[in-house]
């Protein structure tokens with residue numbers, strides 16, 4: 095069994111004002127090398143899939159209802175340490191390499207395929223499909239490098255607070271007393 099995550103909540107008014115957040119990052123507890131402003135969304139649990147009975151209208155309705163449920167907090171001056179910045183850069187670089195590498199393999203094999211002999215076309219089709227799949231998969235490291243994942247925070251479902259999962263001790267210690 096996994097231990098329950100340690101969760102703290104910060105009032106949304108607090109994180110919306112610059113200068114209220116600790117000088118150490120929430121993930122590693124290291125000194126902040128940079129402060130960032132970003133929009134932090136709430137997590138909306140996916141609704142049960144009613145694809146079988148659904149039609150286009152109900153799907154559109156579901157998406158718009160989901161959009162109204164997502165609450166956003168505009169976080170000001172969140173501390174990021176060098177390790178945070180490095181892991182962010184790593185995931186974004188990986189995502190870019192996958193996206194453009196996949197694009198190159200996909201487009202390249204189509205271009206080469208137009209001039210290729212019959213026997214090689216099949217192999218090129220495999221490369222094209224592989225490149226296309228890698229392009230789609232590049233969304234995962236892109237998401238992993240997002241600020242919400244890096245700092246381990248999200249907005250609460252009602253939008254009144256920000257939830258931080260497993261914050262560092264240095265971060266928690268510097269929060270204003272509640």
Ligand SMILES: [Zn+2]
Pocket residue numbers: 119120121122123124174175176177178179
């Ligand atoms: Zn950090």
